[in-house]
Amino acid sequence: MSQREKYAELFAAEAREHLSEMGRALVALEAEPGDRDSLDAVFRSVHTIKGMAAAMGYDVATRLAHNIESVLDELRSARRQVTSDVIDLLLESSDQLEEAVAATVDGREPADPSVTIEQLVLWRVSPPEEKEAPAPEAEEPAEPAPKRAAGPSSKRADASRVRVDIRRLDALMNLIGELAIVRGQLHVLAEQAGIEPLQNAVERAGGLISEMQVQVVESRMVPVWQVFDRFPRLVRDTARSLGKEVEIQISGKDLEFDRALLDAIGDPLVHLLRNSVDHGIESPKVREQIGKPQAGRIELSARRERARVVIVLSDDGRGIDRDRAVARARREGLLDATAEPTPQELFRILARPGFSTAKKVTTISGRGVGMDVVENSVRGLGGSVELVTEKGVGTTFRIELPLTIAIVRALIVTVAGQTYALPATFTRESLEVGAGDVQVAHGSEWITWRGGRVPLRRLQRLFANGSADGEGGNGPGADQLRLVALEFGGAQLAVSVDDFVGEEEIVVKSFNPPLGSAQLFSGATVRPDGRPALVIDVGSLS
Amino acid sequence: MSRTVLIVDDAIFMRTMIGDILKGAGFEVVGEASSGVEAVQKYKELKPDLVTMDIVMPDMGGIDAVKAIVEEDPDAKILMCSAMGQQGLVVEAIQAGARDFVVKPFQPSRVLEAVQRLLG
Numbered sequence: 217m218s219q220r221e222k223y224a225e226l227f228a229a230e231a232r233e234h235l236s237e238m239g240r241a242l243v244a245l246e247a248e249p250g251d252r253d254s255l256d257a258v259f260r261s262v263h264t265i266k267g268m269a270a271a272m273g274y275d276v277a278t279r280l281a282h283n284i285e286s287v288l289d290e291l292r293s294a295r296r297q298v299t300s301d302v303i304d305l306l307l308e309s310s311d312q313l314e315e316a317v318a319a320t321v322d323g324r325e326p327a328d329p330s331v332t333i334e335q336l337v338l339w340r341v342s343p344p345e346e347k348e349a350p351a352p353e354a355e356e357p358a359e360p361a362p363k364r365a366a367g368p369s370s371k372r373a374d375a376s377r378v379r380v381d382i383r384r385l386d387a388l389m390n391l392i393g394e395l396a397i398v399r400g401q402l403h404v405l406a407e408q409a410g411i412e413p414l415q416n417a418v419e420r421a422g423g424l425i426s427e428m429q430v431q432v433v434e435s436r437m438v439p440v441w442q443v444f445d446r447f448p449r450l451v452r453d454t455a456r457s458l459g460k461e462v463e464i465q466i467s468g469k470d471l472e473f474d475r476a477l478l479d480a481i482g483d484p485l486v487h488l489l490r491n492s493v494d495h496g497i498e499s500p501k502v503r504e505q506i507g508k509p510q511a512g513r514i515e516l517s518a519r520r521e522r523a524r525v526v527i528v529l530s531d532d533g534r535g536i537d538r539d540r541a542v543a544r545a546r547r548e549g550l551l552d553a554t555a556e557p558t559p560q561e562l563f564r565i566l567a568r569p570g571f572s573t574a575k576k577v578t579t580i581s582g583r584g585v586g587m588d589v590v591e592n593s594v595r596g597l598g599g600s601v602e603l604v605t606e607k608g609v610g611t612t613f614r615i616e617l618p619l620t621i622a623i624v625r626a627l628i629v630t631v632a633g634q635t636y637a638l639p640a641t642f643t644r645e646s647l648e649v650g651a652g653d654v655q656v657a658h659g660s661e662w663i664t665w666r667g668g669r670v671p672l673r674r675l676q677r678l679f680a681n682g683s684a685d686g687e688g689g690n691g692p693g694a695d696q697l698r699l700v701a702l703e704f705g706g707a708q709l710a711v712s713v714d715d716f717v718g719e720e721e722i723v724v725k726s727f728n729p730p731l732g733s734a735q736l737f738s739g740a741t742v743r744p745d746g747r748p749a750l751v752i753d754v755g756s757l758s
Numbered sequence: 759m760s761r762t763v764l765i766v767d768d769a770i771f772m773r774t775m776i777g778d779i780l781k782g783a784g785f786e787v788v789g790e791a792s793s794g795v796e797a798v799q800k801y802k803e804l805k806p807d808l809v810t811m812d813i814v815m816p817d818m819g820g821i822d823a824v825k826a827i828v829e830e831d832p833d834a835k836i837l838m839c840s841a842m843g844q845q846g847l848v849v850e851a852i853q854a855g856a857r858d859f860v861v862k863p864f865q866p867s868r869v870l871e872a873v874q875r876l877l878g
């Protein structure tokens with residue numbers, strides 16, 4: 217018997233056990249909706265099946281199990297209640313999962329699971345949001361023909377170019393990441409050995425590896441028009457369905473950035489564009505009355521600023537009633553009675569699920585559903601979103617992203633005996649201040665930095681849970697504080713650490729997909745000594 | 759002398775697969791455990807060079823097991839083997855003392871890379 221047959225047999229036997237356990241626990245849960253043990257048992261079974269199916273490459277079973285698990289997550293976190301409807305849905309899905317497992321084991325093609333998966337997804341995103349027509353493909357001829365930048369990059373069929381599967385580049389990137397770790401280890405070993413020619417050779421190899429990294433990162437870069445070119449059609453169709461007229465102007469289309477980032481930012485941009493057309497731009501009649509041109513205008517631009525990409529999307533519509541949003545945020549305690557929100561805070565306020573100032577909910581956007589997804593996606597990529605709006609004049613979103621996500625420079629620090637990485641995109645300065653320089657106001661700590669008041673966060677306290685030695689000290693003498701000044705989306709922040717280790721190039725293994733809102737870490741990296749360091753999500757600190 | 763490993767996962771399937779990968783690389787699988795409680799007990803008994811640890815298990819999950827093992831032996835080398843969608847728990851595991859993680863479904867080469875890094 218081949219190894220694969222052996223695994224398949226083990227899979228079949230164990231998956232069946234878990235399926236029957238799942239059925240049993242689901243029925244128990246229906247009888248007793250608050251029964252935590254049954255809920256956990258269902259979850260464990262599905263989770264185990266998912267892991268096994270994924271290892272076998274059984275795609276249908278993996279996808280089904282994954283989507284069932286996501287529904288169970290909602291129930292386990294108590295965001296949603298156990299109702300008979302959801303039990304029906306789970307029972308149906310487990311039947312389908314059982315069928316998929318049986319089919320795979322018998323060597324049959326499993327039935328198409330898309331209907332079941334769609335139901336599972338729909339349940340999760342309810343209150344229901346009607347699915348819109350899929351966005352047209354970039355290749356489709358858009359009408360009226362979008363004014364594609366006449367530059368040579370648009371449709372270059374150059375004989376000196378080859379097409380490469382993106383997965384190959386990803387694999388290369390991974391390998392280089394591993395190489396970078398080995399380089400760090402070699403460096404340490406060569407230092408210890410104290411052999412000079414060896415050290416020189418290691419240095420040289422290190423330089424070559426860095427160069428290779430740059431080349432691979434560059435080869436993953438694609439021009440933004442590959443994604444932006446479908447927007448004119450999208451805006452036109454959305455506008456037409458709402459009886460509006462909207463012109464869109466796009467600039468900076470030839471800017472290149474990391475393929476993975478570009479793919480990830482597409483959907484959030486689609487959401488913001490729809491939002492602008494739906495809620496921002498007024499109807500032609502209203503626009504005429506208030507003396508604006510009948511056709512609304514949306515501008516989208518991309519440009520590079522240092523090691524960052526900045527995408528700006530603005531419309532000349534009615535703007536968001538900022539005062540109302542701020543008043544409501546104060547009522548709900550999201551904002552101090554006197555504090556004025558920064559542009560970034562303003563976006564966060566408006567992005568909160570259910571926090572919409574739109575009076576009318578439409579099928580295109582509204583309810584605030586989606587803005588939080590935009591915020592989470594951008595944050596997950598290590599970026600930030602700012603919002604500037606003026607009533608009657610328009611709204612501008614400013615999205616900042618790192619140029620690439622796989623390899624970043626980072627400041628390595630220790631906190632309570634653990635090592636952490638702070639992406640250098642956001643670090644401004646490391647400094648030491650006396651304990652007496654910390655001021656306390658409104659229950660928060662502040663320091664003065666470069667002439668301004670900057671809030672202080674003590675990472676020792678934030679990360680205290682889970683570490684063996686708890687709060688820990690702060691450097692050798694508690695009268696001196698070691699701080700890192702950070703800048704994120706225009707806001708400044710200082711964090712206290714125990715020690716600075718140094719600046720390094722790190723390879724980030726991200727926790728994908730970026731979910732959840734209060735995550736403190738965006739990924740992990742392995743240090744030259746083989747120990748992991750968590751990469752701090754700077755956005756979650758501010 | 760071959761390195762010893764304790765494999766912790768509630769699925770026999772996973773234990774077999776991970777075991778095969780590691781045996782192929784010259785490891786000796788000295789023990790298997792299907793729950794956190796069992797893992798802690800076997801660790802004390804066997805003192806393996808390496809532990810692979812699942813996260814979601816009945817009778818004490820992988821994170822609590824990591825905490826208990828690290829308390830017993832701060833130098834314990836534990837590799838988390840988690841399924842996708844568990845990123846929050848991976849963070850917790852690393853803070854509890856796990857040294858690295860791989861995400862299921864994993865390629866044998868990825869597991870071995872992580873293991874080699876861990877054991878230096």
